[in-house]
Amino acid sequence: MVTWLGQAIAHVPLALAVGFVALIAAAWALPLCLPKRLSPKRRALYSTAGVLLCTALFGAAVTHVLGRQAGLQFLTGYLLEEALSVDNLFVFLLIFGFFGIPAAQQQRVLFWGIFGAMLLRALFIAAGLTLLHQISWIFYFFGALLVFTGLKLLHKPAEPTPPDRSLPVRIFRRFVPTTSELHGDAFWVRSATGAWVSTPLLLVLCLIEFSDVVFALDSIPAIFSITTDPFLVYTSNMCALLGLRALYFLLADALEKLHTLHYGLSAVLVFIGSKMLLHDVFTIGTLTSLAVICLTLAVAVWAGQFSRRS
Numbered sequence: 001m002v003t004w005l006g007q008a009i010a011h012v013p014l015a016l017a018v019g020f021v022a023l024i025a026a027a028w029a030l031p032l033c034l035p036k037r038l039s040p041k042r043r044a045l046y047s048t049a050g051v052l053l054c055t056a057l058f059g060a061a062v063t064h065v066l067g068r069q070a071g072l073q074f075l076t077g078y079l080l081e082e083a084l085s086v087d088n089l090f091v092f093l094l095i096f097g098f099f100g101i102p103a104a105q106q107q108r109v110l111f112w113g114i115f116g117a118m119l120l121r122a123l124f125i126a127a128g129l130t131l132l133h134q135i136s137w138i139f140y141f142f143g144a145l146l147v148f149t150g151l152k153l154l155h156k157p158a159e160p161t162p163p164d165r166s167l168p169v170r171i172f173r174r175f176v177p178t179t180s181e182l183h184g185d186a187f188w189v190r191s192a193t194g195a196w197v198s199t200p201l202l203l204v205l206c207l208i209e210f211s212d213v214v215f216a217l218d219s220i221p222a223i224f225s226i227t228t229d230p231f232l233v234y235t236s237n238m239c240a241l242l243g244l245r246a247l248y249f250l251l252a253d254a255l256e257k258l259h260t261l262h263y264g265l266s267a268v269l270v271f272i273g274s275k276m277l278l279h280d281v282f283t284i285g286t287l288t289s290l291a292v293i294c295l296t297l298a299v300a301v302w303a304g305q306f307s308r309r310s
Contacts, residue, residue: 012231016065020235023054027242040103040249047246055239062232069286073227076290077236080226080268083297084219085240087265089248091211099200101182103249108185109201110245113208117216120209121237124216129230142221143276149218150269153262168210172203218269225276226286264300268293 030050034043055078063071096106131138172178177197183189187202223233271292275284 013065016061017231019061020058020238023058024238024242027051027054031246044246044249048243048250051239051243051246055243058235058239062235070227070229070232072286072290073229074232074236076286076293077223077226077232078239079290080222080272080293081219081237081240082243083268083293084215084222084265085244086247086251086261088211088215088244089251092208092248095204095207095211099204101201101204105182105185105201106249107245109205109208110248113205113212114241114245116205116209117212118238118241120213121216121220121241122234124213124220125230125233125237128220128224129228129233132224132228139224139279140277142224143273146218146222146225146269146273146276148273150266150271150273153266153269166207168207169203172206176202178203221276222269222272225272225279226289260303261297261300263303264297267296267300271296 027050031043031047034046038046059071059074059078062074092110095101096109101109128142177191177195179189179191179197179199181199182201183199185201186199187205188196188198191197220233220237223236227233272289275289
């Protein structure tokens, strides 16, 4: 797998790879460079704008170095992954609210949570692309999986299962000693007996990582319908994840207004899955896919705003 992936990304110029590393570093450090006097909302706004600017500059570099088609695939993949990542925000909001995690500690959890997600997604992408390279019919399996997930998303439960009843929480509490009290930013503290116990922050961090693994099972196969270039798949995924932390704090108060977004995401997943299943019959171009994704999500967001006003 490593040998094949190495050969697959050998066409990427060193300057472009270095530029991507610089983008990651700049976007990651941006929140730390903002003045402390800024309000949380303004910090989130500036951070989101900074990540979008870095992503746009990198997309322009991809277009200049690898060509217009590669640039269009990067943009489409980024928008698709960002849209699917927004669904993560609802889960983050539910988890933080249920466990009563203050905003200051949410920052720390999301920092490490998204860092871990970037590592895990790299493994998922490598495994997915290797399967596509070695098993021809797996492309159809991914397409069927996306159609099934999209249809299932239409029947999203009105009352989600409380996090403390989920299987990951039960497993965590069974094997990891845990205290019910927060201790600032600490993930581990010493108990009165001197033993190390985890705080609710570590449990929440594990839930965040688990939720990203679940969402990655949809989002990563989805981008394979746009491109199977390892460099474009990975960079578009990472750019989408980079903006997720700031986007959460920017949209936390407005998420309830996006209650119809899951219908749009459902339609996008069904469209992408159908495109993969029917790719031998007819081809849907990248530009068409981009237009369908943008239009579908715009209608879903507008429908949510309209239903709130009516």
